Amino acid sequence: MTAQVISGKEVAAGVRAKVxxxxxxxxxxxxxxxVLVGEDPASQVYVRSKVRLTEEVGMRSLHHQLPxxxxxxxxxxxxxxLNADPExxxxxxxxxxxxxxxxxxxxxxxxxxxxxDGLTEASAGRLxxxxxxxxxxxxxxxxxxxxxxxxxxxxxxxxxxxGRSILVGKPAALLFLAENCTISIAxxxxxxxxxxxxxADIVVPAVGRPEMVKGDWLKPGxxxxxVGINRVLAPExxxxxxxxxxxxxxxxxxxxxxxxxxxxxxxGPMTIACLLRNxxxxxxxxxxxxxxxxx
Numbered sequence: 001m002t003a004q005v006i007s008g009k010e011v012a013a014g015v016r017a018k019v020x021x022x023x024x025x026x027x028x029x030x031x032x033x034x035v036l037v038g039e040d041p042a043s044q045v046y047v048r049s050k051v052r053l054t055e056e057v058g059m060r061s062l063h064h065q066l067p068x069x070x071x072x073x074x075x076x077x078x079x080x081x082l083n084a085d086p087e088x089x090x091x092x093x094x095x096x097x098x099x100x101x102x103x104x105x106x107x108x109x110x111x112x113x114x115x116x117d118g119l120t121e122a123s124a125g126r127l128x129x130x131x132x133x134x135x136x137x138x139x140x141x142x143x144x145x146x147x148x149x150x151x152x153x154x155x156x157x158x159x160x161x162x163g164r165s166i167l168v169g170k171p172a173a174l175l176f177l178a179e180n181c182t183i184s185i186a187x188x189x190x191x192x193x194x195x196x197x198x199x200a201d202i203v204v205p206a207v208g209r210p211e212m213v214k215g216d217w218l219k220p221g222x223x224x225x226x227v228g229i230n231r232v233l234a235p236e237x238x239x240x241x242x243x244x245x246x247x248x249x250x251x252x253x254x255x256x257x258x259x260x261x262x263x264x265x266x267x268g269p270m271t272i273a274c275l276l277r278n279x280x281x282x283x284x285x286x287x288x289x290x291x292x293x294x295x
Contacts, residue, residue, distance in 0.1 A: 003257040004149060006225075008141075011148045012269035019276045020057040030283035031060040032090045032116065032276075033082045037075055038068040038098040047094055050272055057276055062088065068098050075101060076109045083111040089283035090116035092275065113286055116278040124166070127174050134278050139172035141270025142225045143179065146202055149223050149259035155180035160197050162186045162213070162247070163206035168227055172204055193217070205247035215252030224248050224260040227267050 023030065032054050036047050047063065054061040064078060075097070082088050091114045097103050112122035118136035126133030146154060159176045163169035164187045173183045184200070186193055197203050197217040205213045206227035218224070228247025237243065246263030254260050261267055283289065 003224075003254040004259040005254075006145050006149050006223075006259050006261045006266065008145060008261055008266040008269040011145055012141075012273035015144065015270070015273035015277055016053065016057055019059075019273070019280055022280050023058040026280075026283065026289055027287075029058065029060045030089045030279050031062060031087050032092065032279045033062040033064060033085075033088045034092045034094060035064045035066070035075070035078060035082070036094045037066045037070050037101065040096070040098075043094050043096075050092070050275065053272055054276060054279075059276070059279060070098075070101075072101055072105065075106050079106065079109040083109070083114065088114065089286060090114050090275075090279040092117055114282055116275055116282055118171070118278065119167070124171070127171060130178065134282060135175060135274075136167065136171045137271045137274035137278065138168050138227065138267060139175050140274045140277075141267055142168075142172050142204055142227065143175050144274070145225050145261060145267065145270060146176075146223055150202075154202075157181045157201040158184070158199060159202040159204065160184045160186055160200035161204045161206065162193070162197075163204075163208075163227075165206065168206040172206065172227075176202070176204075203248075207247055209247055210245050211247070211249040213248040213253060215249065215254075215256040218253060218256045220256055221258035222256070224253050224257045225267065226250075226261050226263055229263055229268065 034047055034050055036043060051061045051063055066074060082091050091110050093106055095103060107119050108121060110120055112120050115123050115134050118134045123134050127135060159181045161169050161173045164185050169185060173185050177183050184196060186196055194217040198219050200222055202223045204225045204227060208228055210230040210232050226246035226248045230245050231242045232245055234241045234243040244264050
């Protein structure tokens with residue numbers, strides 16, 4: 001068996017196209033404000049990509065950068081100003097923050113109505129209660145990718161989520177549960193993890209351990225949505241060179257799975273696409289607009 005490759009780039013392009021179409025129906029442009037603190041190179045790349053894609057779908061992007069030396073009070077004051085700005089529909093605080101700053105405290109300052117990353121306690125509470133709200137972007141992307149491979153109806157599928165983080169593992173489990181899936185959340189103390197995975201229709205590795213999930217862990221035909229992104233040494237490319245791999249051993253898993261996301265090019269592109277989607281949802285909810293359509 002050779003697995004179908006689930007192209008996150010293609011699925012994300014489809015999500016962005018729906019966002020662009022929705023934006024064109026709205027009375028004015030939704031606005032996404034991105035807050036970057038410090039000079040982390042990876043964060044700067046992510047922010048530039050988010051700004052570019054926000055503008056490509058017809059939304060307005062505001063980029064606020066604070067220096068590495070910014071205090072907790074300065075970060076939270078900026079967030080308060082954005083909360084109070086009626087033109088701002090979504091606020092994204094780029095993580096990680098520099099050492100010495102309290103990420104959890106800063107996130108909690110974001111108005112839940114503008115929490116397009118879905119990370120505040122209010123957003124998490126609404127998700128756990130099954131109420132309408134803004135959902136975390138990466139887990140939402142995982143569900144959309146699974147549907148792209150298996151069809152819109154995931155009801156009855158057994159999903160094993162490997163990892164219980166508040167950023168991916170727990171919300172992913174709740175989002176698949178909302179699709180009427182049966183959920184197992186695995187972690188470092190799970191007994192006989194390979195055996196549990198072999199029972200799953202969908203496996204979602206999200207632990208940050210390079211190539212941990214092997215092909216013989218899978219039920220033939222299973223769907224693998226690999227959230228992991230790990231940089232490992234690649235001596236075959238030259239001394240000191242590296243490459244990106246997921247939490248699943250791609251070659252052995254692709255030989256058994258029915259479908260699988262690559263790394264890179266799988267879950268990653270979906271995160272930004274779902275961020276843009278959330279911004280439109282937030283704008284419509286805040287302003288009483290009816291433009292979400294098929295979202």
